[in-house]
Amino acid sequence: MDHLDKLESRSIHILREAYSEFNNICMLWSVGKDSTVMLWLARKAFFGHVPIPLVHIDTSYMIPEMIEHRDKLAKEWNLDMIYGQDEETLAAGDTFPNGKATHLECCGRLKTAALKNTLNGNWRRYRYNHNKDEYELDSNREPYTGVIVGARADEEGSRSKERYFSPRDRNNDWDIGDQPPEFWDQYKTDFAPGTHVRIHPLLDWTELDVWEYIQREKIPMVSLYFDQGEGKRYRSLGCAPCTEPVESTASTVDEVVEELKTGKFANIAERDGRAQDKEDGGGLEELRKDGYM
């Protein structure tokens, strides 16, 4: 088995454990490269099917191509697709792009609060109806007790401290200093009522692993990751107002892989283009404690 085979098998093993051990489980899909690789791994784990609902948090500021790509794959791959959003904040317009919130406040509402309340069923969920080809209000308000997330340990400091199965308590809190032990492929699959578990099948993958796997498996990626002739592409995806493309002429997966291996990005962090990481020193760890992905 080569490096990617090993990563693939471990991730599939974790996905299957999660599917068997949790009754109310979902997978977060941002449409970015990591969670799309995770979705692909789910199709492998379940032999072409995805028996787990996919949840997307729509901040309404997503780059439009992302939503198109999401709905295209939802149809083609027959996905059980759900989205949720912070309807109240959006209605009031209290967002960063409107100048009415800081970066972190805006993320705190449109991403963190929206995610928390979509997962616990307090806010509305919209589910894709394949027959009607439209999203409709989901009558299921059951909280999800297992949430599969595409975080990687190498992304930034706080993520490297995650376990494959990381518990969150009633308040969504994450006690970093006192996490359960994890060894011999045994994970935390027992949890007290009211708590839930975050599951991280991609924890061991690096950015380069992800791209090399996309290359090997020919996984369809949203076009934003590739230069369309303007000398720019996105290395990391998020909300349009807060995510800057990088200068790059890589227009195919092969070129992206080459660029990561030998080119100018070989030693520059992936999230360099993300504004919220810089605003506050320990910002992301704080957001993560509060439920941010």
Added chain:
Amino acid sequence: MNNKTGEQDLNLVIAGHVDHGKSTIIGRMLADTDSLPDGKLEQVKETCRKNSKPFEYAFLLDALKDEQAQGITIDSARVFFQTDMRQYIILDAPGHIEFLKNMVTGAARAEAALLVIDASEGVKENSRRHGYMLSMLGIKQIAVVVNKMDLVDYDENTYNQIVEEYTDFLAEIGLEAERFIPVSGMLGDNVADRSENMPWFEGKTVLEQLDSFENAALPHNKPYRMPVQDVYKFTKGGDDRRIVAGTVAAGELNVGDEVVFYPSGKKSTVKTIEGFKEDKQHKVKVGKATGFTLDEQIYITRGELASRADEAEPKVSARIKANLFWLARQDLVKDKVYHLKLGTTKVKARLEKINRVIDASNLNQDEAKEKIERHDVAEVVFKLDRAMAFDLAGEIEETSRFVVVDDFEIAGGGIISEAMEDEQSWVREKVMRRNYNWEQSLISREDRAEKYNQKSTLILITGEEDVGKKPTAKALEKRLFNDGKVVYFLGIGNLLYGVDADIKNGNNDNNKEEHLRRLAEVSHLMLDAGAILVVTAVELSQSDLELIKTTVNPQQIEIVWLGDRVTTDLEFDLHIPEFTSEAEVSAQIKGLLQDRGIIFRPW
């Protein structure tokens, strides 16, 4: 740089007592292998100068944590560095006793370990404890770094004393270090560069030692083992494959191989090896997350261990002897129900016996201790709620390891050293032989359930004498029969003079158990035929039930206790203390069957 990946990556854990210099060694290795971002070393030195504190290589680790905000792939939990030969991933192993569970989490994934001992302090309790944990976790490649040699004037005698003392300790726990290396992490002696201060030492430097570690080999040449994660049928998606899924823990499997699942002993032949978007495979090897279909539709579930009929079979038992380490604040005690997880099996377990408790920091043994405390290591006997399949530690490690779950948390880990006899062993052996030789019908369990509109079930009605068990059973049979169900009342007497004719006069216990076993075997046949079977028995005990459950699928048994006095330890599904008519009580039992989805309930 940091993004280089390859097959040769080696997971390394650095363990040792607190303050013996693990971070300094890591910092020194990063600096001396040019694995640091440009300018980092100078920057940290400058910060130290400004704050008038002496520079330490350990500060590099802290500085790199801050670097994380910009996302360079180094941090306290996983540090990457590279030699000319390969990339290393250093796993976190805090030296403080409070963090032993983090040490275990990091160390369990390592292929090799560096154990750091302070030359000026000598062998301390966590030097020993970490050594012990590495041995329990199955880490075989260990090198011992005797650090801070500069503080003892690079004295050969001091070094030799530590080597001797620690070698003796390792020998006691069955380990041998590949090498001892005298170093100064602070000054760089023998880390990357050979020390001029210790001409008496001619062995490898730390980096040379790292490069001589081997990548851990997966168990290729062992019998095939695959814990079944699940059996998938995605019929909704128009897919009629029935795929047994799991990750191969040892050995390999081919299309056409006969597979046997334990503990059930059920057997079939591999029809296809399944995958998604990959070429048709005829063989699957260790480490691969895979799935296969079978020639016959045998009924198996998550938790069974798949093996090959032409290779050594796993052990099956409900009693095990194990070596265990305990990490939780709450003690491990007798008379409490725990969960034990091994592979994909999860069973309830009770601590039956503590043979001895070992203090891992000094190897003192205590044979009188009645509980196991946090950080203790012990040899124990567990009694399990039902049998599971496993291997012994010396044979296949991957399937000999388990964790103990207490109150939702993984609280300890263990390695099975012996499969012990339990009360049901004699029955289980027969059941496994029966399953192994079972002649499979073309009609599956699901087909029958669909045809008959019911899930075949054994209804055991028990209670004291003369509480109306038989009239109830017969009334229930009649009611369900009139509903159109396939149902049968089996009177014990009907067995005694026929099936049991050869043993019916015996009064000793063994005969009682044999009667029960035969009753259970007959029930198993009736359930296989798709029937709902109603049986009555006087005052069934829990151990009677355990015997029946060894023979009949426990999920297909419903137990009703009739009468207000419960006189045994039996765990029942329904208690009916009193009733006025058989019609009333049979309606209640019918309600139970509907609740459990055994028969259909209209609105």
